[in-house]
Amino acid sequence: MPPRPASVSARSVDDYRDSIEQLLRPLAARVVEYVAVPEASGRQLAEDTRSPIDLPVFRNSAMDGYAVRAESVVVAPVTLPLTGVVAAGAPGRTPLPRGAAVKVMTGAPLPPGADCVIPVEDADAHGDKVTIGRGRHAGEFVREPGTDVRRGELLVAACTTLAPRHIAALAAVGLARVPVFAAVRAAVITTGDELVAAGSALRRGQIYNSNGIALAAALAANGVTVVSVAHSTDDPARFRTLLSAATSAADVVFTSGGVSKGDFEVVKEVLEPLGGEFGSVAMQPGGPQGSTVVDGVPVLSFPGNPVSTMVSFEVLARPILRRLVGLPEVDSYELPLRTAVPRSPAGKRQFLRGKLIRAQSGEPTASTRHPTAVELVSGPGSHLVASMAWADALVDVPAEVSALPAGAIVRVWSL
Structure with missing residues (x-):
């Protein structure tokens, strides 16, 4: 984040997201590589691809x-x-x-x-x-020959994210390899002495590390290749070692934890001297945020509470990453609330977890229809990670709104 006087209020979500987009924009200029057609599903085509033959080939x-x-x-x-x-x-x-x-x-x-x-x-x-x-x-x-596609005609346009239907067309005209953009590679580093791996016995004061697994899953689901997932204690030397390995292998690094105002903020301690900008974004959850460029690699630092980490990714990084890798935009809707929001923090844009309500009918396509409403599935707490499993949307409550009645129209983003 650009330097700002300490007295200035928290940055808006849109302003901070714009700064992240600027930070990640160079990733759009990725190298081109050729891959076998069977391995190209999910990759973004780098060039217009034309058919080398008529299809059908013969009558x-x-x-x-x-x-x-x-x-x-x-x-x-x-x-x-x-x-x-x-x-x-x-x-x-x-x-x-x-x-x-x-x-x-x-x-x-x-x-x-x-x-x-x-x-x-x-x-x-x-x-x-x-x-x-x-x-x-x-x-x-x-x-008749060529009634499907003629030799030399455009088969798949550049920047298309290849789905099975594209793979079928490429294979049908005999193409063995196609040019695609190199995948966006990401590394994940979680921090905190309190975190232990799943399967370990918990001692008093410890919790399981869900952020590394969740961030890696979110990145992969949005077309990003995860090259490493590591965990650092609150020891700065340990974090520096993991950061060096991450920036040498990845195009972008995501960290969780260690960005707020406590006594053991290892991410902030290590990255601020390297030019990292840390401060508050006017959102809940996910207020404390940081961004740095280390050895030419963007490092995005999210807060450590599990819901804060996931909401930060969904709101601040996911839309940008999807554009970079050629995936469609996240679905959004304006829907009535089934559940009232009795209180929303003044001056902060709140992102609540919700469940989309769809019309019920006997038709087999009812479940895929446009949702008709949204209901909240948990409170606003940034620790309520288990209840997030029941959500399939984020309910966007504007910063200027302090409460909402049931029936109010809200912006909703699909998870």
Whole structure:
């Protein structure tokens, strides 16, 4: 954060988020690397990719049936001699005689001269003859070359985040490798003598370290590659060692804890002499924040309470990271509250945990409809991490609002 006089009030959420965006903007200029198409899902395409071939490659049958010359079935029913069978994958180069039919499978090449396909449902084969029950026009059930995509046409645009449907198209035209932007790499460092790993026995005064696991999961879910997750005690030397390893391996480092005004704020103690800016953002939870550039690598420092850490990520970092890696924006809605907010801190933008309410009906798509309301699932406390598991949204209460009745319209961000 830019230096500010100590007497100045806390920065607004939007102002601080803008400063983080400036800090992370250089990550958009990532190197380009080629990866195998099967490994490219979720990666962001670096260049426009054009089809090297026509697709379909050759004229082929859209149905299991009988390839004929349309002129032979103008008058139906009609019985034609069968000259053979063409399977998918066969060359199919033998010309079709006039007044004859050949059995073809879906995807099989049409023999020269054939210009339509009679579906098996409209035909009755008996021995070496087939009776066609109804007439067809030229082109029916025929896939012409290039009707899907022509050679040289745009197949997938640059900056597309590759989903399975894109992978299918790339593979269908025979591309083995594609250019993608190198992944954004992140390292996570949690701090605090009180934290121990899951599976360990807790002594009095200790808690389990959820922040490292949660931040890593949040980063991965938003298209970022996590290269390391480490934990530091409140010893500055230990934190410096882990920070050095993190900045050498990652494009951005996230820390949790050690940023407030207590006696053991190891992150603040180490990073302030390196130019780190620490202060308050007018939000709850997540007020104490810090940002630093260490050896050219941005370091974003969140407070250590579990909900503060997660809300800080969701509000301050997630939207920016998603834009960097080409993912769609986070869904947001304006919805009525089912639950009143009796009190919101003056001058602070509060982010409460909520659950989206969707319309109920017997239709199978009801669960995917636009939500109709939101209800709160816990209090505002930054330690209430277990209750956050029941939430699927953040309820955004503006800084100038001190209370909200049930039914009030609020901005909601999907988690």
